[in-house]
Amino acid sequence: QVQLVESGGGLVQAGGSLRLSCAASGRTFSRYAVGWFRQAPGKEREFAAVISRSGASTDYADSVKGRFTISRDNAKNTVYLQMNSLKPEDTAVYYCAARYGSGRSNEYEYDYWGQGTQVTVSS
DSSP states (O other), X not given: OOXXXXXXXXXXXXXXXXXEEEEEOSTTGGGEEEEEEEEOTTSOOEEEEEEOSSSSOEEEOTTTTTTEEEEEXXXXXXXXXXXXXXXXXXXXXXXXXXXXXXXXXXXXXXXXXXXXXXXXXXX
């Protein structure tokens, strides 16, 4: 079992930055890949970024590539999403999710989810 808690969301102006954190419980966190997903109002949840168990491999949606950076600290059981050059279209609830094994961009392949944290980018 893995429990995930996101934090770090808030209100920021366009062009600003935020860093989201995803804190996990459990001693085997390093065996789980972690993804960040987001859901904007009236839209389906979409993939944003994923990181492998060791942190050596990452992947991003085209919409965030070059602006967002995912990283992890397995000693702290935490995954981060550094978001720079934020745009109003980045406004969404951001969720982290974990799956045992390798990373995926398909949300249906994730077993554990956090409750989400709101990110609002004003123009």
